[in-house]
Amino acid sequence: xxxxxxxxxxxxxxxxxxxxxxxxxxxxxxxxxxxxxxxxxxxxxxxxxxxxxxxxxxxxxxxxxxxxxxxxxxxxxxxxxxxxxxxxxxxxxxxxxxxxxxxxxxxxxxxxxxxxxxxxxxxxxxxxxxxxxxxxxxxxxxxxxxxxxxxxxxxxxxxxxxxxxxxxxxxxxxxxxxxxxxxxxxxxxxxxxxxxxxxxxxxxxxxxxxxxxxxxxxxxxxxx
Amino acid sequence: xxxxxxxxxxxxxxxxxxxxxxxxxxxxxxxxxxxxxxxxxxxxxxxxxxxxxxxxxxxxxxxxxxxxxxxxxxxxxxxxxxxxxxxxxxxxxxxxxxxxxxxxxxxxxxxxxxxxxxxxxxxxxxxxxxxxxxxxxxxxxxxxxxxxxxxxxxxxxxxxxxxxxxxxxxxxxxxxxxxxxxxxxxxxxxxxxxxxxxxxxxxxxxxxxxxxxxxxxxxxxxxx
DNA sequence: ACGATCCTCCAAAGATCTTTGGAGGAATGG
DNA sequence: CCATTCCTCCAAAGATCTTTGGAGGATCGT
Numbered sequence: 001x002x003x004x005x006x007x008x009x010x011x012x013x014x015x016x017x018x019x020x021x022x023x024x025x026x027x028x029x030x031x032x033x034x035x036x037x038x039x040x041x042x043x044x045x046x047x048x049x050x051x052x053x054x055x056x057x058x059x060x061x062x063x064x065x066x067x068x069x070x071x072x073x074x075x076x077x078x079x080x081x082x083x084x085x086x087x088x089x090x091x092x093x094x095x096x097x098x099x100x101x102x103x104x105x106x107x108x109x110x111x112x113x114x115x116x117x118x119x120x121x122x123x124x125x126x127x128x129x130x131x132x133x134x135x136x137x138x139x140x141x142x143x144x145x146x147x148x149x150x151x152x153x154x155x156x157x158x159x160x161x162x163x164x165x166x167x168x169x170x171x172x173x174x175x176x177x178x179x180x181x182x183x184x185x186x187x188x189x190x191x192x193x194x195x196x197x198x199x200x201x202x203x204x205x206x207x208x209x210x211x212x213x214x215x216x217x218x219x220x221x222x223x224x
Numbered sequence: 225x226x227x228x229x230x231x232x233x234x235x236x237x238x239x240x241x242x243x244x245x246x247x248x249x250x251x252x253x254x255x256x257x258x259x260x261x262x263x264x265x266x267x268x269x270x271x272x273x274x275x276x277x278x279x280x281x282x283x284x285x286x287x288x289x290x291x292x293x294x295x296x297x298x299x300x301x302x303x304x305x306x307x308x309x310x311x312x313x314x315x316x317x318x319x320x321x322x323x324x325x326x327x328x329x330x331x332x333x334x335x336x337x338x339x340x341x342x343x344x345x346x347x348x349x350x351x352x353x354x355x356x357x358x359x360x361x362x363x364x365x366x367x368x369x370x371x372x373x374x375x376x377x378x379x380x381x382x383x384x385x386x387x388x389x390x391x392x393x394x395x396x397x398x399x400x401x402x403x404x405x406x407x408x409x410x411x412x413x414x415x416x417x418x419x420x421x422x423x424x425x426x427x428x429x430x431x432x433x434x435x436x437x438x439x440x441x442x443x444x445x446x447x448x
Numbered sequence: 449a450c451g452a453t454c455c456t457c458c459a460a461a462g463a464t465c466t467t468t469g470g471a472g473g474a475a476t477g478g
Numbered sequence: 479c480c481a482t483t484c485c486t487c488c489a490a491a492g493a494t495c496t497t498t499g500g501a502g503g504a505t506c507g508t
């Protein structure tokens with residue numbers, strides 16, 4: 001039966017995509033790419049691995065057609081092949097979090113949520129409403145590089161490292177909301193905590209850029 | 225920095241779920257489990273692998289909390305841990321098909337679609353409408369085992385092997401619609417082709433049980 | 449054309465996965 | 479309590495993946 005071979009081939013090809021999501025390093029790269037495009041070197045630096053290693057992993061992702069590239073001079077910029085890839089990754093994260101106690105525990109340990117931190121959350125819909133009314137100070141606390149690669153329209157880039165300096169100017173600002181990479185990212189948590197310590201009342205977008213992009217919402221690139 | 229360790233652990237745990245989807249054999253098992261629960265032995269037989277091998281793969285899926293088990297006497301029945309798992313698998317398939325030309329080609333070769341086959345498709349919504357009106361002959365052409373493990377309410381079990389015998393009785397039956405496992409399954413294609421050869425005009429549900437389950441639609445178990 | 453930069457490819461070592469047969473454990477029925 | 483059935487666990491061989499440093503390709507500026 002030649003048909004069994006063809007069926008096997010279908011699953012083999014499918015597994016290529018599955019395998020691409022089957023390495024912690026590659027998932028880290030996908031998470032970074034969900035923030036916007038980056039060069040190989042920048043990815044390697046951000047994910048803390050050698051350039052060769054990063055390149056190899058990126059080839060795996062490319063073979064699975066999950067990422068696309070753009071050449072600019074000697075640099076090669078990688079990006080997710082589409083919003084559907086971000087959506088798939090977000091869905092996988094959601095299932096993992098829902099199903100696996102291990103993931104939940106690892107996440108809690110990383111995000112260091114004592115429970116009381118969970119006040120002051122803003123949903124995507126509410127945020128869009130606030131953005132429409134203009135009565136909001138939306139802070140993008142990711143590294144500037146990621147802000148430039150794509151951010152929520154109306155956001156202001158205030159990387160975590162510079163946030164302490166800006167805290168004074170934010171005192172009394174209307175409706176301060178911080179966001180970062182996504183629901184697995186600790187930066188917005190830190191930002192809200194830091195601002196609270198400085199006497200600035202701030203809230204946090206309940207997830208972040210990854211989910212914003214997954215939802216197909218508008219993303220602004222470049223601009224300072 | 226102790227925080228990097230904790231972040232790594234998050235991705236490590238996530239990768240456990242990704243890895244689970246990273247083997248053709250396991251994907252085949254997931255596809256079967258999306259049809260309904262099955263024993264280890266039945267899964268091994270259906271996916272054409274040794275019992276030890278099947279068990280090992282099932283342990284991987286279980287470790288990722290993607291499947292659950294139920295013991296009945298000496299038998300252990302495996303099932304998907306929830307509809308969200310079916311949804312994730314369906315999403316992965318959709319992305320793979322959309323993004324990867326290889327997947328598309330492998331699928332076309334397997335399903336053997338010359339293009340003209342794509343007449344007579346019925347969507348899920350239309351099918352639900354027909355089911356409500358009662359003016360329909362819905363055929364479940366999967367193996368009886370899978371029908372018993374869960375089928376669309378109102379369907380009649382007519383496994384492919386017995387379809388030729390039933391064809392006569394279907395001549396002139398109202399609105400014959402066949403379905404099988406899902407959009408990666410060839411059985412409903414074959415059924416429509418076979419019925420057409422017997423002079424019975426039949427249509428095909430555009431996908432199948434996997435997508436039906438993913439959508440959270442009602443599934444009937446047992447019953448003959 | 450040359451050097452510099454950035455990336456990919458190569459080869460090899462080490463780590464991890466897969467597959468197998470068979471031992472061992474759990475449940476059942478006599 | 480023993481034999482049977484069905485599954486999981488174990489160990490080992492074989493296959494595949496990951497990581498590395500360095501060679502080699504592409505592109506740019508001079």
